[in-house]
Amino acid sequence: MRDRLRTVALVHVDKTAQKIVITLQLATLEEFEAYRVYADGDSSPDRTTRQDFERLLPDGLKTRNQHLLSLRAEDGAQVGFLWLTTMERTTGPKAFLLDFVIFPPFRRRGYAREGMDRLEGYVSSLALETISLSVSQHNFAARTLYEALGYEPVFTRLTKQCKSRTER
Numbered sequence: 001m002r003d004r005l006r007t008v009a010l011v012h013v014d015k016t017a018q019k020i021v022i023t024l025q026l027a028t029l030e031e032f033e034a035y036r037v038y039a040d041g042d043s044s045p046d047r048t049t050r051q052d053f054e055r056l057l058p059d060g061l062k063t064r065n066q067h068l069l070s071l072r073a074e075d076g077a078q079v080g081f082l083w084l085t086t087m088e089r090t091t092g093p094k095a096f097l098l099d100f101v102i103f104p105p106f107r108r109r110g111y112a113r114e115g116m117d118r119l120e121g122y123v124s125s126l127a128l129e130t131i132s133l134s135v136s137q138h139n140f141a142a143r144t145l146y147e148a149l150g151y152e153p154v155f156t157r158l159t160k161q162c163k164s165r166t167e168r
Contacts, residue, residue, distance in 0.1 A: 021074040022111070024118035027081065031070045032061055035081045038101070056085070056098070069122065071102070071115045079106040080115055086128060095123045097133040116149055
């Protein structure tokens, strides 16, 4: 399945009428390692951890049903990274976005929206009809983007921190 689509390139005209070409391609080993280092240094509460990588990607880039994708600007600069998994469910095969990051120097330029649009094309090329994702309640920018792109809440998970026995 990974060989069916190497690169998706589409042209988008932004509000300033500048032509932007976004490409989504399978990550190289070097890009994957750079992403691991980036994710390991990110202190966000919902960020992917080293344990996540080891558990979910035991064979690295060759792990079955895992799609690690590099998002590139027209000049070839890597502006972000997408980590998608595919799974079989009773309602059919589905895609789940495990992680999506636009690197800090490239934020607020439209790359996230275009990256999600390219992801939708990629998922369609895999003959999948649904993309799901989780987003933290505190991540207002991401929630706003996903809702603007047509993602809808399906369920809400509530969490409470319990006191340890020594605190009682």
